[in-house]
Amino acid sequence: QVRLVESGGGMVQAGGSLRLSCAVSGINFRLHTMAWYRQGPGKQRELVANITTSGRTNYVDSVNGRFTISRDNVRNMVYLQMNSLKPEDTAVYYCIAADYRRTGWGQGTQVTVSS
Numbered sequence: 001q002v003r004l005v006e007s008g009g010g011m012v013q014a015g016g017s018l019r020l021s022c023a024v025s026g027i028n029f030r031l032h033t034m035a036w037y038r039q040g041p042g043k044q045r046e047l048v049a050n051i052t053t054s055g056r057t058n059y060v061d062s063v064n065g066r067f068t069i070s071r072d073n074v075r076n077m078v079y080l081q082m083n084s085l086k087p088e089d090t091a092v093y094y095c096i097a098a099d100y101r102r103t104g105w106g107q108g109t110q111v112t113v114s115s
Contacts, residue, residue, distance in 0.1 A: 001026040002025075002026040002097060002104035003024070003025045003026045004022055004023070004065060004080075004095045004096075004097060004104055004105065004106035004107075005022065005023045005095075005106060005107070006021070006022050006093065006094070006095045006106045006107065006108060006109040007018060007020070007021050007109060008020040008021045008109060009021075009109030009110045010110075010112070011112045011113075011114065012028065012085055012111075012112075012113055012114070013093055013113070013114050013115075014085060014086055014087055014114065014115050015048070015084060015085065016085050016113070017081070017082060017083045017084075017085065018034065018079050018082045018085065018111060019040045019079060019082070020035070020036070020080040020082065020093055020095075020109060020111075021077060021078070021079055021081070022036075022077065022078040022079070022095030022106060023076065024046070024076045024078065024095075024097060025055075025076065027097055027099075027104070029073060029076040029097075029101055030053060030073050031053060032053065032097045032098060032099050033050055033051070033052050033053060033097075033098045033099070034048050034050065034051050034069070034071055034078045034095070034096065034097055034098075035047060035048075035049065035050035035051070035095075035096040035097075035098065036048045036069060036078075036080045036092065036093055036094065036095060036096070037093070037096055038089075038091035038093045038095045038111075039092050040088070040090055040091040041090070041091075043091070044059060045094075047060060047061065048056050048063055048067065048080070048093070049067055049068075049069040049080060050069065050096075051070065051071050051078070051111060053070045055071075056065070057069055062088070063082075063089070066082065066083050066084045066085075067080060067081065067082050067083070067096075068080070068081040068083075069081075071104055076096075077089045078095060078097065079083075080093070082111070083090075085111075085113045086113060087113045087114065087115045088098055089111060089113050090111060090112050090113050091111060092108040092109065092110050093109055093110075093111055094106050094107075094108045094112075
């Protein structure tokens with residue numbers, strides 16, 4: 001009964017910023033690696049960033065230096081701060097929770113970046 005609810009998506013101009021939030025319930029949050037995936041129109045779904053239970057982070061090369069993933073283990077929240085947005089960042093962004101046996105997906109939130 002994992003539940004992941006994304007929010008914070010919207011429409012912005014190139015160079016702008018957005019912060020995505022993911023509210024997590026139904027799991028032992030502190031034992032899960034959290035991640036953000038995205039899928040742009042006509043593209044494959046790709047891993048954008050993840051953060052482990054110990055706080056280590058990883059980013060796809062195209063967003064490294066612009067995006068920051070973080071987690072709040074008290075509030076069971078995951079965030080993706082997106083700065084210097086580019087039109088190529090346009091996609092549906094999904095919040096992911098993973099442990100050793102299963103992976104849960106949120107419903108996604110749309111991010112649209114205009115030129």
